[in-house]
Amino acid sequence: MLYREAGDFKTSYASDNQTFPIRFDRAAYWVAIAAAFLVVPMVLGDYWANSIVIPFLIYVIAALGLNILIGYTGLLSLGTAAFMAVGAYATFKLTTAFPGMPIYIVFLLSGLVTSAVGVLFGLPSLKIKGFYLAVATLAAQFFLIWLFTRVEWFYNYSPTGQISMPERSMFGVIITGASASSTAVYFTCLIFTVAMAWLARNLTRGTMGRTWMAIRDMDIAAEIIGVNPLIAKLSSFAVSSFFVGVAGALTFGVYLGAAEAGEAFSINKSFLVLFMVIIGGLGSILGSFLGAAFLVVLPVLLKLMLVDGFGWPADLARHLEVMIIGALIIVVLIVEPHGMAALWRTIKEKLRLWPFPH
Amino acid sequence: MLDNTQDGYVTADGRQIGPVVLELKNITLRFGGVEAIKNISFDIRTGEIRAIIGPNGAGKSSMMNVISGFYVPQEGEIIYKGYKRAKMAPYQVARTGIARTFQNIALFEGMSVLDNIMTGRMNLMKSGFLSQAMWWGKASREEDEHREKVEKVIDFLEIQHIRKTPVARLPYGLKKRVELARALAAEPQILLLDEPMAGMNVEEKEDMSRFILDVNDEFGTTIVLIEHDMGVVMDLSDRVVVMDYGKKIGDGTPDEVRNNQDVIDAYLGVSHDE
Amino acid sequence: MSDTVLFALEAGLNGLTVGIMYSLVALGFVLIFKASGIFNFAQGVMALFAALTLVGFQTGQVPFSHLINAIFGAHVSDFGFTMPAFLAIILTVVVMVLLALLIERLVLKHLVNQEPIILFMATIGLAYFLEGLGDIMWGAEVKRLDVGIPQGMSSWVDETTYNLFGYGFYIDTLSLWALLIAAVLVTGLVVFSQYTKQGRALRAVADDHQAALSVGISLRFIWVLTWSIAGIVALVAGIMWGSKSGVQFSLSLIALKALPVLILGGFTSIPGAIVGGLLIGVGEKLFDFFMQPVIGGATENWFAYMLALVFLLFRPQGLFGERIIERV
Numbered sequence: 001m002l003y004r005e006a007g008d009f010k011t012s013y014a015s016d017n018q019t020f021p022i023r024f025d026r027a028a029y030w031v032a033i034a035a036a037f038l039v040v041p042m043v044l045g046d047y048w049a050n051s052i053v054i055p056f057l058i059y060v061i062a063a064l065g066l067n068i069l070i071g072y073t074g075l076l077s078l079g080t081a082a083f084m085a086v087g088a089y090a091t092f093k094l095t096t097a098f099p100g101m102p103i104y105i106v107f108l109l110s111g112l113v114t115s116a117v118g119v120l121f122g123l124p125s126l127k128i129k130g131f132y133l134a135v136a137t138l139a140a141q142f143f144l145i146w147l148f149t150r151v152e153w154f155y156n157y158s159p160t161g162q163i164s165m166p167e168r169s170m171f172g173v174i175i176t177g178a179s180a181s182s183t184a185v186y187f188t189c190l191i192f193t194v195a196m197a198w199l200a201r202n203l204t205r206g207t208m209g210r211t212w213m214a215i216r217d218m219d220i221a222a223e224i225i226g227v228n229p230l231i232a233k234l235s236s237f238a239v240s241s242f243f244v245g246v247a248g249a250l251t252f253g254v255y256l257g258a259a260e261a262g263e264a265f266s267i268n269k270s271f272l273v274l275f276m277v278i279i280g281g282l283g284s285i286l287g288s289f290l291g292a293a294f295l296v297v298l299p300v301l302l303k304l305m306l307v308d309g310f311g312w313p314a315d316l317a318r319h320l321e322v323m324i325i326g327a328l329i330i331v332v333l334i335v336e337p338h339g340m341a342a343l344w345r346t347i348k349e350k351l352r353l354w355p356f357p358h
Numbered sequence: 359m360l361d362n363t364q365d366g367y368v369t370a371d372g373r374q375i376g377p378v379v380l381e382l383k384n385i386t387l388r389f390g391g392v393e394a395i396k397n398i399s400f401d402i403r404t405g406e407i408r409a410i411i412g413p414n415g416a417g418k419s420s421m422m423n424v425i426s427g428f429y430v431p432q433e434g435e436i437i438y439k440g441y442k443r444a445k446m447a448p449y450q451v452a453r454t455g456i457a458r459t460f461q462n463i464a465l466f467e468g469m470s471v472l473d474n475i476m477t478g479r480m481n482l483m484k485s486g487f488l489s490q491a492m493w494w495g496k497a498s499r500e501e502d503e504h505r506e507k508v509e510k511v512i513d514f515l516e517i518q519h520i521r522k523t524p525v526a527r528l529p530y531g532l533k534k535r536v537e538l539a540r541a542l543a544a545e546p547q548i549l550l551l552d553e554p555m556a557g558m559n560v561e562e563k564e565d566m567s568r569f570i571l572d573v574n575d576e577f578g579t580t581i582v583l584i585e586h587d588m589g590v591v592m593d594l595s596d597r598v599v600v601m602d603y604g605k606k607i608g609d610g611t612p613d614e615v616r617n618n619q620d621v622i623d624a625y626l627g628v629s630h631d632e
Numbered sequence: 633m634s635d636t637v638l639f640a641l642e643a644g645l646n647g648l649t650v651g652i653m654y655s656l657v658a659l660g661f662v663l664i665f666k667a668s669g670i671f672n673f674a675q676g677v678m679a680l681f682a683a684l685t686l687v688g689f690q691t692g693q694v695p696f697s698h699l700i701n702a703i704f705g706a707h708v709s710d711f712g713f714t715m716p717a718f719l720a721i722i723l724t725v726v727v728m729v730l731l732a733l734l735i736e737r738l739v740l741k742h743l744v745n746q747e748p749i750i751l752f753m754a755t756i757g758l759a760y761f762l763e764g765l766g767d768i769m770w771g772a773e774v775k776r777l778d779v780g781i782p783q784g785m786s787s788w789v790d791e792t793t794y795n796l797f798g799y800g801f802y803i804d805t806l807s808l809w810a811l812l813i814a815a816v817l818v819t820g821l822v823v824f825s826q827y828t829k830q831g832r833a834l835r836a837v838a839d840d841h842q843a844a845l846s847v848g849i850s851l852r853f854i855w856v857l858t859w860s861i862a863g864i865v866a867l868v869a870g871i872m873w874g875s876k877s878g879v880q881f882s883l884s885l886i887a888l889k890a891l892p893v894l895i896l897g898g899f900t901s902i903p904g905a906i907v908g909g910l911l912i913g914v915g916e917k918l919f920d921f922f923m924q925p926v927i928g929g930a931t932e933n934w935f936a937y938m939l940a941l942v943f944l945l946f947r948p949q950g951l952f953g954e955r956i957i958e959r960v
Contacts, residue, residue: 013505014498076749128944131671131752135891136944139937150928202493206501207483214466214477221464224426225544226452226481235487267885271756278753283468312702315772323764329757333750334742 019201036190041183049182050255056296057189058250063276063288064200065243070274071283072204073236074216075125079137081269082144083241085261086114087248089154092163095176095253096156103168103175107192107249114245115238117144122237126230141267148261164258176253185254192250196243201285203239212236213283244273275325279332281341290340295325366403369596376404378437379580380425380548385434387420394420395431396604402548407574407581409591411615412601413624418584419461421601422552425582426458427451453481457546459537461553461584467526471536474525475511478543479504508543514576515539515569531562535569542573549573551583555590563587567594592616600624635799642801643921644914649807649876650886651913652814654936656869657890658897658905659818660862665899666838667858668740671752674759676884678728678863681766683870683879685727687777688770689720695769717779721867728863729856736856763884772881777874781809810872817868818906821861830857838900892940896951904951912936 010016020026044053062084069075090110094101101109121140125133148154155163167177174180175188203209214222215232223229252259259265272295280291299321306317336342366375380402387395395417402408410418423429425436427448436443438454446454457478466474483504485496512518515535520528525536534554541549554570555563567590573579585591591598592612600608600615602624608615615621660675688695692711700706715723739758743751786805794800825831836844837854845851873883893912897904916935923931 013502013509017501017505074749076752124941124944128948130749131891132895132944132948134752135895135937136941138888138891139934139941142934142937146930146933150930199491202491202497206490206493206497207480207485208487208490210469210473210477211480213469213473214480217466217468218464220428220448221460221466222477223448224452224458224460224464225477225540226449227477228447228449267888271760274753274756306702310702313698316698316702316768319764319767319772321764323761323768326757326759326761326764329760330739330754333746333754333757334739337746337750 017205019205033194036194041186044182044186046182049186051300052296054182054185054189054255056292057186057193058247058255059273059276059292059296060193060289061196061250062244062247062273063280063292064196064285065240065247066273067277067280067283067285067288068200068204068212068243069236069240070277071281071287072209072216073212073233073240075122075233075236076130076134077137077240078134078267078270078274079121079140079144080244080273081265081267082141083114083118083244084248084251084269085144085148085265086117086241087111087245088252088259088265089148089163089261090114090245091249091253092156092165093154095166095168099166102170103253104170104188106168107246107253110249111242111246114248115242118237118241118244119234122234122241125233125237138267141270145261145265160260162258162260163252165253165256176257178257180254188254189250192246196246197285197289200243200288204285208235216283275329278329279339281339282337284338284341286344287339287341290344294340298324366405369406373405373575373596375406375596378402379404379439381437382421382425383435383437385421385424385431385436387417387424387429387431394604395424397434398601398604398606399434400599400606400609402580402582403597404547404580405574405578406596407570407583407594409595409598410582410584410601411586411588411591411598412607415603416601417604418601419552420604422458422550422582422584425451426456426550452544455545455547456550457541457544457548458550459534459541459552459554461556463530463533463537465525465533465537465540468524470522470524471517471528471539472508472512472521474536475508475539475543476504478540479508481544511539511543514542514572531558534558534562534566538566538569538573542577542579545577546579548580548582551581551585553584553586555585555587563590570594638797638799638801640918640921642803643917645801645803646807647914647917648910649804649810649913650917651910652807652810653869653873653886653909654889654893654913655906655909656814656817656865656872658893658909659821659902660865660869661890661894662897662900662902662905663821663858663862663865667834668837668855669748669751669841670740670755671748671899672758672862673752673755674762675862675866675890676886676888677759677762677766678731678866679870679873680879680881680883681731681762681870682724682728682863682867683777683874683883684766684770684775686720686724686779686867686871687775687874687879689723690715690717690777690779693770698771699768721779721871724867725864728867729860732856732859732863735859736852740855741852759884763881774878774880775874777871777879779871779875781806781871781875783875804876806872806876813868813872814906817865818902821902834858889936892936895940895943898949898951901951908951912939915939 010021015021020029040053062080066077066080069077087110090113091106094106094109095103121137124136128136149161155161165176167174167179169175173184175184204212211222211227211232214225214227215229215236219229222232248265251264256264276291276295277288278291279294280289281287302317302321302324303314306312306320307314332339366377368374378401382401383399385395385398386393398421410421412418420429424431427446427450430445466477469477483500485500489495489497512521515538517532517535517539520532525533528536538551538554551570555566558566570581570583571594574581583591583595595612597610598608598612598615599606600618600621607620607624608618610618657675657679660678661672664670664672664675687693692713692715694700694708694710697708697710700708735758739754743754782805784805786803786808789803789808790800825835833844833849834854834857836847836849837851841851870879870883873886889912890909893905893908896911897906897908916932919935920929920931
């Protein structure tokens with residue numbers, strides 16, 4: 001009986017409402033946070049940082065954002081990558097226009113800019129639903145990317161059409177640019193991911209989250225209890241885009257360092273984030289973490305095994321990966337539409353009773 | 359008999375009924391060429407249980423939807439608390455203190471019972487976006503205060519045991535009860551119940567009748583209900599409106615309505631093409 | 633006539649070729665949507681997969697040769713024969729029918745009562761799966777596809793227009809053939825659905841699922857049937873696009889434009905799919921022609937989607953679709 005809740009009685013509504021009601025979970029959470037801040041940076045090498053840990057942290061933020069839109073509010077978007085691009089280009093424009101602005105503030109402002117653009121493209125959601133909305137978000141995907149590659153102002157008239165991140169530091173530590181250490185990048189991403197996850201949890205546990213879920217489950221009933229659908233949907237777009245924008249800002253600012261909209265933020269990236277949300281678990285914060293982890297690790301694992309291990313050509317491994325991801329999506333939707341997070345819940349319920357099955 | 363003065367009347371069982379709270383005046387509702395409601399007027403008084411009855415297709419549900427703002431009538435006006443109601447979206451109507459349930463249950467299937475009922479208090483919760491994002495100050499305090507109120511509703515309707523169950527897993531009868539709980543949690547002045555007992559067995563009907571009477575009694579909530587089961591309607595309600603083919607054919611106490619010739623004809627199926 | 637008008641007319645006519653392509657993919661969508669209420673995102677990838685398979689048969693490729701070589705260290709690539717086009721097409725049709733059967737068996741059957749949005753996401757998964765499968769089976773390099781449709785400038789159009797306007801239009805003969813084949817295909821579908829037993833069953837299901845089931849129509853059979861037909865329509869689209877610009881991944885991306893086509897034409901209307909596709913094909917070429925000097929080129933990337941967006945806001949049921957009325 002390693003995992004148990006017996007004897008863990010709640011005496012107030014506040015303690016019944018907390019994020020991890022079970023003592024064991026609470027402990028595990030704090031251990032994970034401590035390890036992330038204290039242990040991981042000591043052992044993290046450049047290879048693992050760049051191929052797994054940093055992309056994972058950034059994708060968690062994007063997946064949280066998309067999950068708020070799809071999983072919590074039921075609004076399907078296929079334009080995630082374009083909104084990431086908005087965050088990236090906002091970061092570029094802001095840092096080059098205001099060189100003295102603290103870089104963390106730049107990232108947050110980029111999120112807010114994306115928020116505004118998201119609300120704009122979210123307006124059709126007031127009239128249309130489901131895959132109709134998906135088509136509307138495709139418009140965002142293709143139009144925005146076209147804008148960023150065609151209008152020179154966005155990339156400061158650079159002859160390559162690329163944007164590249166200038167060096168910026170905070171508190172004497174170089175955070176962006178080629179000479180930033182992977183530890184600095186790691187901490188930046190970690191701080192943002194933890195803070196954003198905390199925000200997401202807070203927003204989904206209270207009135208706001210219930211408003212979104214009400215719209216998702218039955219919009220007519222939501223109206224009858226006094227939900228203004230306009231505000232509910234647009235706030236979801238705004239919050240979701242904020243998350244996605246910050247993820248885009250970090251992707252460009254600290255991870256890639258240079259980007260070209262058509263390549264770095266193509267529609268495939270939109271699908272990747274969507275798959276993270278589906279596989280991880282629609283409407284689950286934990287799911288966003290699990291989904292991001294899974295889809296960041298899978299290609300690396302396949303490459304290590306097939307290309308480095310068996311000597312397969314890299315493109316063959318890549319095709320196999322696409323096939324596996326596609327099949328996984330279908331299997332997850334058939335077996336457990338709420339993804340890995342729901343699977344995890346089931347395991348916990350089993351564990352709770354272990355070793356006595358009844 | 360009824361004492362129809364401005365200030366209300368006293369019911370047979372001795373309850374004091376107050377002045378008119380909602381008045382429908384000459385309401386006509388059309389869908390394309392079809393008239394679903396034809397020039398109907400009636401009023402609802404504070405604290406009473408008012409029933410709308412009639413055969414299938416009489417326009418009862420349409421009437422309910424007019425009151426709750428889903429349909430906007432082409433003609434007529436709605437006077438609420440002494441003022442003519444402007445054209446409103448359903449969510450705005452909800453915010454004026456009118457809550458309702460649906461004939462075919464409209465719960466949020468993906469949420470727990472507790473969360474469903476908490477949504478009922480949405481309009482009473484005031485914490486801002488930032489407070490919620492930080493879960494600091496007002497937001498968390500408010501969550502606890504409202505949880506306490508919701509727990510009272512849960513106790514009242516005897517659904518403590520399913521508090522954290524996802525709604526999708528509940529049987530029909532309990533779902534109906536949760537929907538009532540959600541409407542009650544909003545602390546409405548007027549509660550609209552669209553066939554609260556449809557599809558229930560005798561025992562469940564008895565429970566639901568008891569809850570409706572208790573709600574009216576304890577909170578003084580005005581209740582408007584549509585119901586098919588004549589026995590139930592006549593037992594529960596103080597006054598009854600009878601509709602047939604979109605027209606009002608009777609209005610009065612259960613006894614008056616029972617003895618109304620038009621009503622008897624409508625229910626016995628006398629031919630309409632006289 | 634002024635030169636600008638002539639050039640615009642020529643650009644618009646060239647848009648027709650692309651438009652037919654959009655129409656055909658949209659047609660596949662509509663068929664499946666009508667029969668099963670499923671919004672099949674994989675329709676475009678099915679066209680790619682069909683074209684890849686056709687080329688594979690024609691050139692006598694060994695399926696999965698890259699995979700076999702990687703696992704067993706072998707060096708197989710092709711059987712050393714070429715297959716006549718018509719035989720390869722028949723074999724590809726068989727493959728598409730088998731694919732429909734498998735999709736029904738392995739995917740649809742298990743998702744019967746799910747919400748539309750879940751089904752939609754499942755077809756996105758299916759699109760990825762098929763894309764990976766196609767590449768692994770036949771290799772990812774750009775392939776030439778030639779089933780004998782004449783190509784190159786149509787001298788007939790050139791001469792006629794020169795005599796009329798004093799300026800010869802450049803129109804690919806392939807476009808004219810595509811137009812003809814699409815017309816034949818649509819006529820065939822109409823005849824099939826009006827005059828055959830299966831066609832009537834199909835229409836019954838499209839009209840009312842429950843009622844069709846209660847008169848003894850097998851839903852599973854209908855699904856396999858529609859997915860097979862959609863697969864064949866995808867093959868036709870794949871042949872045309874492949875003949876024009878080679879079989880490659882961009883095919884599935886171009887097919888994404890069938891989505892805005894559907895919004896224009898309505899999700900349930902076959903004529904809507906055809907007209908919508910042609911409108912968008914011509915519209916985006918003309919828009920680009922006139923707007924290029926003002927806002928820069930490559931507006932084809934987004935024009936269709938933005939147009940769809942405008943439509944969604946002002947006429948959500950499309951040009952031909954039925955108005956959706958929500959009941960409380």
